[in-house]
Structure formats: structure tokens, C-alpha cells
């Protein structure tokens with residue numbers, strides 16, 4: 001045990017940015033949950049039909065919620081626990 005709390009920033013709310021816009025996050029919240037709580041409903045579109053996509057299954061199965069976090073592409077927002085200062089970009 002390293003003494004580090006398993007939930008990043010467990011001591012209180014913090015912000016991340018989504019396409020440069022700050023949004024609040026509660027400790028332990030996933031990036032997808034924070035985006036929904038901030039009113040974001042879709043953040044990417046399907047390749048051919050251009051249909052909106054965002055959080056759908058919420059459990060890592062559908063891949064509809066893909067985002068880029070701190071330069072790492074194709075992460076499922078519903079599975080990634082937010083950390084203070086995360087910079088999220090959408091496609």
C-alpha cells in the first residue's frame with residue numbers, strides 16, 4: 001500500500017476541461033459522468049451518417065463515448081475516472 005487514496009482527488013471537487021471549457025467533477029466521477037452532469041449529451045458523430053453519439057451503455061461496451069484525454073486517443077469516457085487538470089478533447 002502506497003498511502004495514496006484509490007480515488008484521484010478524493011478531498012473535494014475539481015475541474016477538468018472539455019474542448020477548453022472547464023467542467024466540475026466530483027471525486028471518483030468518470031469523465032463521461034461529469035460531461036453528462038455538465039449538460040453535454042453528445043460529443044462525437046458516427047463516421048458515415050454523422051449521427052450524434054455520447055454516453056449510451058455507460059459500462060464500456062458500446063464505444064459510443066470515445067474521447068481523447070491528455071493526448072491519449074480513443075478512451076471510453078464512461079470508464080476513465082477524471083483527475084484534476086485532465087484535458088479532454090472530442091471529435
Ligand code: FES
Pocket residue numbers: 054055056057058059060061062063064065066076077078079
Ligand atoms: S457509453 Fe458505452 S462504452 Fe462508454
